[in-house]
Amino acid sequence: MDTDVAIIGAGPYGLALGAHLRAAGVDHAIFGRPMEMWRRHMPEGMVLKSDGFASNLYDPENELPLSRFCREHSIEYSDDRIPVHLKTFIDYGMAFAKRFAPNLEETTICSVRQLGRGFAFNRENGAMVRARRIVLATGVGHFRYVPPPLDALPADLISHSYDHGDLSDVVDRRVAVIGGGASAIDLAALLKARGCDVTLICRRQNLTFASPPPAGKQSLWKRLRHPRSGIGPGLRSRMCTDAPLLFHFMPDSFRREVVRRHLGPAAGWPVKDMFVGRVPVLSGHELMHASVSGGCISLQLRDATGAVARVQADHVIAATGYRVDLRRLSYLDKSLLSQLSHTSHAPVLSTRFESSVKGVFFTGPVAANSFGPMMRFAFGAGFASRRLVPILRRAPRLQSSSPAIPRFDVWAGK
Structure with a gap:
């Protein structure tokens, strides 16, 4: 099987990107089990921490926001006053995948490696896929932390x-x-x-x-002082959602500290x-x-x-969280892994989510160190997809031994 863009991962980030690439006419395929994190790794009966308006899976024309799905299925919905139940979000995600990701293949991926001017990997049945570009929309499952x-x-x-x-x-x-x-x-x-x-x-x-939404309409002063955002109220959170590219250009030490400290437990x-x-x-x-x-x-x-x-x-x-570490992506070939620039084992990414290896992109929580805490939430999938589509629409560039961004702190064979 050959494809221009292979998306590895079928959670909110992989599905949103697939919807955008489909609308843009980009040849692509998605590999993974849709909404696997929510279907298999979150306990029945829980509700999402994110508000309803921040729990969309983003298609480019906003044809199927969560609010519309709930309305069409007679599910109680509010932008911020009614919590989103896990089952509702799973059903919504599966409906989104059926509508916008017809070329999704439910499989496990292993052995992603460079092959000529592109990349190759094997599916769980052993069949090989060749792609010119790959987008790793991996979730947090690989990064479980136990003290x-x-x-x-x-x-x-x-x-x-x-x-x-x-x-x-x-x-x-x-x-x-x-x-x-x-x-x-x-x-x-x-x-x-x-x-x-x-x-x-x-x-x-x-x-x-978290505080429940205030009753009634807030004053202008309170709305300015504690603005709503897709990752929670407050000026800092609003800056994280409104200016992820500004965050990208901040010093690395600053970015790491914000990702570590903002929106604590x-x-x-x-x-x-x-x-x-x-x-x-x-x-x-x-x-x-x-x-x-x-x-x-x-x-x-x-x-x-x-x-x-x-x-x-x-x-x-x-319940001790997750720590991003590229070395724990076991499906990455060691040779490919050794070429990825990183800081504290999180990938160094361009403003278009491209790594130091041409044609390899990362999106989702693994990109938080480059674009901020928003990437730890489904809310960031819309921004990521809009940033990725322009570069993925272009003809693929030749592999180069000179990375696009400075390489530092690179491991070799470890």
Whole structure:
């Protein structure tokens, strides 16, 4: 099979880009399982943290926003006052894929490598695909982070929040959820609602919940001081969504710090009533050590005063987030990987999302260090697609040994 552009990944970023390329008449194919993150790795019953208006999958003519899908299927919808249920978002994504991605192939990709002036990779059935350009619209699944005290535990006793689209396998056990962000709080609340003996453990002294939308119309001053954005209210968030190219030209140290610190751990407002006063919490405790005895996990914790506490659990869920690291994209050939410029193992990208290897593009959360926190949300898919289409419409350029951007901190064979 030959194609001009191969999109690897069929989440919001891959589907949105496919819709834009289809409208532009660009020969392309999408490889992946549509909405896999939401279908298989988010627990039933949860609601999205993003508001309705920020949960669209973007087609170039805005033919199928979430609001229209909900209206056509008699689903209650509001731009910001009614939370978007996981099932609604999944059904919407599948309808979007059916309408705008007819050339989607549900498969797993392995061994992406350079071949002549283009690239080649194998599908899970062994068949090869050749493409002139590739866009890696990979999600966060490759970048799961488990802290050192837990990563040595037996695999049947420790899991990551990414592994829990189905909670039935742990609901009858004593569960300790480690983390203080949306994933940790959502999981703990949903497990408690199912009757699970669950405890949340986090380093932060106080958990944070987003504020519900204010009742009535806000004053002009409040709207100017706390403007709405696709990633949350506030001037900083609005700058992140309105000026991603300005962010791109900031110094690397500044960009990394903003991505690390802005929009820190916080749960959505709808889950607060399910959690507060219901789920036991050990806040302000740092995990120091974990051991196993008789099939039971013993967690040793320490608070700010140095006092030690211990928690016993049958299973630990590490809701400890994700850390982008190109080396964890196991399908990338080592030779190709060694040519990718990076900073802190996140790809260095041009303003058109192109890497230091001509013809290789990255979009989605892996591009956050280049374009800001917006890329961690589905809301960024529209911007990314609009930036990518012009360069992907052009005839592919020849491979060059001279990268388009300065290369630094490049690993070789590691």
